[in-house]
Amino acid sequence: MTSPVPAWVVHRPVLVPAAQTACLGREAELRTMRSMLAKVAVGRSAIVTMTGELGVGKSVLFDATAELARSMGFAVAVGHGARLETHLDGGVIRQLADDLDGADVDLRPDRVSSLESFYRLVRQAAEKRPLLIIVDDIHVTDIWSMRSMAYIRRRTTDQPVLIMLGSTTGHPPAGEVSLQELTGCSAETVVLEGLDLRGVTELLKANIAAPVHADLAAACFDVTKGNPYLLHSMLGALRARFGGEIGAVTPTEVHELAGTDIGEQLRVRLRPLPGCAEIVRAVAVLGDEATVDMVAAMSGVDHTQALRGMDALVRLRILRNSHTVSFRHPFVRNAVLHDLPVATRAADHARAARLLADADAPDVQIAAHLLQARGIHVAWGLDVLRRAARAAAHNGDLDLAVALLERALDEPLTPDDRLAVQLELVHVEFLGDSAKGMARLREALAHADDVRSAVGQAVTMLLRACTAHEARLALSIGLQVQSRLSSQEKDEHWELRAICYLAAAGNDLGLALRASLFTEELEAEVPDDPRLRQLHSVIMSLGHALRGDSALEAVRYADEALAGDRMDVFVQPFVFTLSTCFLVDAPELSDKFRRMIGSTSEPHDFHLRKGTVVSLAHGMDFLAAGELIRAKTLLKWQMRLFDELGAVQDCPMAILCAARLTEVLVDLGRVDEARDLLVRSGFAGELPELFQHNLVLYSRGKLKLATGDDDGALADLLECGRRLEASAVDSPAVIPWRALAVRAYLALGQRESAATLAKEDHEMARQWGSPRSLGTALLSIGLSADDEEAATRALLKATEYLAESTGRLQLAEAFFELGAQLRRRGQPERAIPYLRRAVELSAKCESQPLIRLAGDELRACEPVTAEGTVHGLTKQETRVAGMAAQGLTNRQIAEALFLTRRTVELHLSGAYRKLGITGRTDLAEALSQHRAPQSG
Structure with missing residues (x-):
């Protein structure tokens, strides 16, 4: 099968024999042509215009129609317009006359007699048999020929003449006559589209000996949109690249193919259209996300002219008719790029990268152009390549990350920058192949000129490490760099050890335990450098917090650390x-801490955005202070961002956020939402033994305790404690797991175990010395004590300590437990003030479970007469009046009794009337007067 006559190139006035052509996929169009021929054969004239984009196959269909017409007894005359012959007046009419045996007819242009001669020639032919006249590429036909066609159209309406005119969609006419002016309003129009998927498949099967799989056909259709000429060009490219293995080509390989001739032909074809060739080149280089402004800047074409040019290219169906500027056929874009010389193309991509950077495009888009700009120095693009490589590595595209970093190494870099890029390349290769990564690490460090520079890069890698896998690599880098430091480089050695310590302490149990062995060593060495002394204060503060030996010292050193840059x-x-654990009860230091971590610079952790860490700190401060709604708002928003990044199971900050948000939801009473969060985050089953998962175990234990799964709660909390003890991080300042475990033991009826754990917690809290930890431990003592008097004293002391902390919800719980204890001991009058405070504080915290429990206890404290009323008050009126007399507001009463405020107001009004008083101030005295006889 021969290739169709391409519309991309200038047509020669020679008709390809129909026997050599095939109209695969054009069965419907051929049926239309047969129907038109049949109508004309019985004496009805007609005119048909066939339009379609460049290369869509109009010429092939005209050839098949001519062959069909001849088989039906038609005389056929065919003419071809040509861009290079538009100045040759009468050229197309001369072609038609030759087919009509009118070689000797005088058809000289600009003569009325010539028009009449051509008309007589057509009429004589039509009198003998039906006549088909075809003019292909009428839009580039000379003016005299178009005038002659218009002349005969109006005079052959009573003859069996079918006139078929072919025109490229969107192509401007060569002269002043438009196609509509030539055909009038009576013309039939056939719009020729590309082949459908079935047609593409048939064409491929006809040209490929091997079986054509569906993916190959779909890919060919996707990049050519069924354009026959592009398909034949693609087949040529496939044969040139893959030989006889075309059947096994993948869709990705198809999308990368480029024709060898289309780019040049398109340049020639677009030459008459001002600026269009430059625009096509600019769009090809910029890619599918190009904008009008960038295309204009890239092409060097005036903005107004660029708009006109893009308009023309859309009408020619070279560019898509969409808001973005892109090619209709990806294969054409590949061809245009293939047509550019290598150096020119690299320079164009460098320029495109600069334009995208100036437009604040994403790093990944800019880096894609920088990859193609090899040989062009783009020093400004170094950071872009590194950021894009980091993103690619975290998205799992390690090959792209390697390519980006290797491209960065092509730039003339400073020794520091070169080592930094090499270590980042080590990181990426380590993620794919640990042995290969370690080999490159040894090579990179062996060629490092400046050991101090290596220290700085190692510190950066340690700070950037996110997952446990990355942390182990960063620690390996740090240890290897440490081994190269001399005894004179004490500060550098100390800094690297300190950062390695922090990375290890937050990792798995083995590394955390090893890190704990260096705590005292790091604390004992005070560096000379002021910046490192600030880091030393951080280590000292953390050391006290981890050991739980002195809250005062931990806060003092934290204050020193936060006083610097x-x-x-x-x-x-x-x-x-x-830090957030032990600074929550030092509000002024918490403020300093948030200011310290607030920054406009990009976070080291890829999963963090600017402001994420500050928002998490705020959220946890609000949680610690019992401002549950505000905590939920901040933590839930950050959780949504982590979900979008797919970071919840890997990023320590995301795991921390999920754990704390679970706590908030449990305290709010939204246990179903908390359970869904843990399941969705992958935290419902076994958890890795990493530090951040201790927080998950704690929050999961809290959830299970709230939902009645006491065995499950105890198992999670004890496992949390085991892991903390194993890593030598067991302090009430870190995770107060013992307090919840005491409650789980009590719920299971194991009071002795609860009391033992409560005493242990109390001893540790006394050593740590913060009001929150002491109050929490004394609350556990009070709950687990056998002696009621001792329990009451412990609970009362717990309220005193917790009142000194910022923990309003913990204080509300202590008031509730103290009130409940007094009521159970038969002292409801003493219990009421504490329960009232519990309702008040829990309402401010909006903790629905605690509001309900405290409300139930308050109702249990109400005095009830034999008749169930006081001085004619209903039982509900008695409850409401009693709580109002205790000082609760209408809102607090409504929340405690699960009533509306309006209902509370109605009950109070009824009580006032029955007691004969005018308002709330007289309630206490009125109620006491009516209760006095009952007690006597």
């Missing part, structure tokens, strides 16, 4: 978690 270590998950 911003330090990146504060945003490391391990430091961040511990």
